[in-house]
Amino acid sequence: MYGNAYISPEEAKQMQSQQDDPKQLALFEARVAKGEKVEPGDWMPTDYRKQLIRMIEQHAHSEIVGALPEGTWITRAPNFRRKLALIAKVQDEIGHGQLLYSAAETLGKTREQMLADLLSGKSKYSNVFNYPAKTWADIAVIGFLVDGAAIVNQVINSKGSYGPYCRALERICYEESFHLKQGHDNFVYLATGTPQQRNMLQEALNRWYRPLLHFFGPSDKASQHSEKLMKWRVKLASNDDMRNQFLDQYVPKILELDLTLPDPNLKKNDAGIWEFSDPDWDEFKRVINGDGPCNAERLAVRRYAEEAGRWVRNALMRKEEKYVVPLA
Amino acid sequence: METNKSLDPRVQRLNIGAQNGEANIETHLVTWEVFHQEKKGKQAVHVGIVHASSPELALVYAKEVYGRRGKTTNLWVVKTSDIFTFTPEDEDVFNTAPEKLYREAGYYKVRDRIEAFQKRNKETA
Structure with a gap:
């Protein structure tokens, strides 16, 4: 599960072209243009490495933080079958975190450093997980629509240029398709249930509509920064294109159940582009910078896990073992 | 925006306040x-x-x-530092391998020669 890597305008400014050997850079760009994959030991531009680390790291954090709102409902799942599915899904999300930390690690940043940066707030995770799962219907909306949005993003990213990230994403997408199907099942079950169940689902849908529009990040069509990342096949589609693809795929699946979305301006125009009211990008920025309903709790839980588990890790450590960067 | 009290009974039981600051992570497995x-x-x-x-x-x-889905018969683990590889710069040492066609089965074609031989034999017979 994942939202798009968010780069604030200030960070984009900081990311100036590093001085790379122009000969090497030309060779690298030619290889990527041919569709060749880049492997960990290969020469790569400094910014390519930096941006990939940041993107894969944010993705990994999103997986392990994303497990928290759903984990909340494991003990209160409405029946045994739903409980089994939710446990399996949450375990998958943690597994995806492991795969992604490993992929980022091949670029030279240790997993421990990434976890430390998550806890200090230096690196981000998907904004969508800073919202609470208030009812069981929120679990249906998350499983169906947040995972659906994540799959749009991940399928696109799996065609990127960095080998280890693509391999991790292929495995992740395979497992996410189960998340989506069980989410849809849960969603349809409530939507075709009692008036009370439908009402609960509609309210959850209303709550998640904005965070879902925020999910792919602000419009980035005009950004120079994006162009370079697209050329290097780090980014493969603009935030707007991904959001449009998501709305195209999922809005009909919501409307066919006679549910509504809380936006009178949501409609597909003649050019096939979805239009919607401004989803309040200031709120998006506020939440990503720490001021969301659940930011503090998410980090507090992660920090607790880190600190409460330290004695175990220390007991396991073998001082004579030397850490080396993983191969692939 | 106001911070909610946790909706998760497990989190409430832990009674962890929001603390800030860097976690001290020094171990690298x-x-x-x-x-x-x-x-x-x-x-x-x-x-x-x-x-x-x-x-x-x-x-x-x-x-x-890696064994959570699908079929698995066995898994191997090897410590990363015990694996030795070529460096990416040495990739070119393999360049000539596909070029040496005389080591490929498909390089050896004798049917034409056999047919020519049989034709010649028939003519002289």
Whole structure:
């Protein structure tokens, strides 16, 4: 599960072209243009490495933080079958975190450093997980629509240029398709249930509509920064294109159940582009910078896990073992 | 925006306040490269890594991360530092391998020669 890597305008400014050997850079760009994959030991531009680390790291954090709102409902799942599915899904999300930390690690940043940066707030995770799962219907909306949005993003990213990230994403997408199907099942079950169940689902849908529009990040069509990342096949589609693809795929699946979305301006125009009211990008920025309903709790839980588990890790450590960067 | 009291009863029970500041993370478990064998008769294929302090634990984690779905017959783990590879700069040492066609079965074609021989023989007979 994942939202798009968010780069604030200030960070984009900081990311100036590093001085790379122009000969090497030309060779690298030619290889990527041919569709060749880049492997960990290969020469790569400094910014390519930096941006990939940041993107894969944010993705990994999103997986392990994303497990928290759903984990909340494991003990209160409405029946045994739903409980089994939710446990399996949450375990998958943690597994995806492991795969992604490993992929980022091949670029030279240790997993421990990434976890430390998550806890200090230096690196981000998907904004969508800073919202609470208030009812069981929120679990249906998350499983169906947040995972659906994540799959749009991940399928696109799996065609990127960095080998280890693509391999991790292929495995992740395979497992996410189960998340989506069980989410849809849960969603349809409530939507075709009692008036009370439908009402609960509609309210959850209303709550998640904005965070879902925020999910792919602000419009980035005009950004120079994006162009370079697209050329290097780090980014493969603009935030707007991904959001449009998501709305195209999922809005009909919501409307066919006679549910509504809380936006009178949501409609597909003649050019096939979805239009919607401004989803309040200031709120998006506020939440990503720490001021969301659940930011503090998410980090507090992660920090607790880190600190409460330290004695175990220390007991396991073998001082004579030397850490080396993983191969692939 | 106001911070909600946690909706998660498990979190409430922990009674952890929001603390700030960096976590002190100083330990680096070593990594193990994981190879997955789908079924008997198939090759073990590299699938990724795990972090662990011993080969036994590495196998436990490998089972969780890489053997959770589909069929698995066996998993191998090898400490990353025990694997030796060529450097990417040496990739060109393999360049000539596909060029040496005289080592390929398809290079050897004698049917034309046999047919020419048989035709010649028939004419002289």
